[in-house]
């Protein structure tokens with residue numbers, strides 16, 4: 001196994017920079033650059049010396065003898081002064097050692113996975129945590145990183161293995177008297193697991209939104225003040241506004257953090273029948289994006305009909321409240337009236353939608369869960385055919401178990417790994 005190294009902290013100037021070394025030669029390398037071999041799990045202040053014995057930096061050296069480290073291997077961390085020159089000098093010194101090489105993106109985490117320090121879902125959680133920009137994203141990623149999904153999968157797996165074992169035990173008795181009817185217990189196990197799997201699968205849709213952002217579309221008639229509202233919410237002139245109806249054509253996107261939830265606001269073309277070819281394309285796009293959005297904010301009178309109707313959770317507010325003199329239900333992008341109330345409503349609506357998030361957070365999780373669910377449904381059908389088909393049912397159950405195992409990477413998932421790890425930065 002190669003010993004690998006990389007800068008673990010972000011490139012550029014900082015208070016402290018971290019260089020991580022992992023593998024069988026990590027402690028030998030530490031000895032080469034400090035003159036002393038680490039004795040155990042410790043943090044010590046050391047001079048780091050170059051090829052001629054010159055001091056490169058005074059650093060904190062952390063040592064983690066395997067298997068009790070992030071990767072499960074011997075790990076040494078050099079916490080050096082966060083200067084570009086210090087880091088460059090240390091990395092080029094390490095590059096001269098034949099015992100070690102530069103790590104590839106995500107290679108430390110790959111080793112943690114291989115050494116069973118993390119399961120596949122936890123690796124995804126770790127990747128999400130590094131990407132997290134809002135509170136909701138951080139919390140969700142941390143739940144996944146904590147390994148709860150893996151624990152849940154283990155429970156399901158045990159239940160399904162028990163059900164399969166019950167069926168298989170009955171097969172062995174085929175020629176004799178069957179001692180007990182196992183179907184009630186098997187049915188109970190399959191029903192329970194099936195329901196739980198379905199509930200988890202449903203939660204992944206919202207979890208995807210938390211990770212990638214909710215889309216909130218602002219729609220209304222031309223000149224209603226949509227772009228002015230977008231600018232007020234964004235706090236900058238993201239969209240052109242004018243008194244000419246039909247100003248906005250393209251969909252304009254602004255990313256925001258709304259109370260911890262990642263939101264992409266969409267400003268859209270005003271909805272009307274138009275003979276202008278370009279405007280008509282803009283309106284078509286507006287309708288398409290608004291329909292696909294997670295929430296729509298209608299700038300319209302309550303009885304006003306537009307080319308798209310509000311869905312149950314959608315928000316309808318009267319525009320230009322400063323002109324019309326409407327109190328409560330109105331909004332004005334110009335004066336700011338009603339803006340904080342609108343933000344609060346959007347936030348509440350999206351938070352309510354987020355309440356159903358479970359532990360499964362990725363499309364990949366949903367696919368595996370649904371695959372297991374459909375295997376279980378198939379088992380159910382086979383069981384109806386009677387004890388002669390219990391061997392077939394047990395075999396089908398094993399497919400459900402395999403689908404769950406793939407979820408946490410217990411079984412071969414090499415190609416998936418490459419995909420996940422290429423999204424990691426070097427040093428992670």
Ligand SMILES: Nc1nc2c(c(=O)[nH]1)N(C=O)[C@@H](CNc1ccc(C(=O)N[C@@H](CCC(=O)O)C(=O)O)cc1)CN2
Pocket residue numbers: 018064067068069070077117
């Ligand atoms: N300096 C530093 N900070 C860091 C990390 C790191 O690698 N280095 N981490 C990297 O992501 C995160 C912390 N994650 C870690 C996870 C496990 C172990 C570890 O040594 N695990 C051992 C011992 C556990 C224990 O003592 O309780 C083990 O699992 O056996 C270290 C860091 C965030 N902060």
Ligand SMILES: Nc1nc2c(ncn2[C@@H]2O[C@H](COP(=O)(O)OP(=O)(O)OP(=O)(O)O)[C@@H](O)[C@H]2O)c(=O)[nH]1
Pocket residue numbers: 220221222223224225226227228229240241242243244245246247248249268269270271319320321322323331332333334335
């Ligand atoms: N008094 C008042 N004027 C507003 C308000 N919001 C927008 N306006 C004005 O109304 C005109 C149209 O505003 P926009 O924000 O461009 O309207 P829009 O809905 O984006 O229009 P289109 O892009 O053409 O669909 C501009 O002259 C704005 O200054 C408001 O709340 N109060």
Ligand SMILES: [Mg+2]
Pocket residue numbers: 226227228239240241247248267268269270
């Ligand atoms: Mg506009």
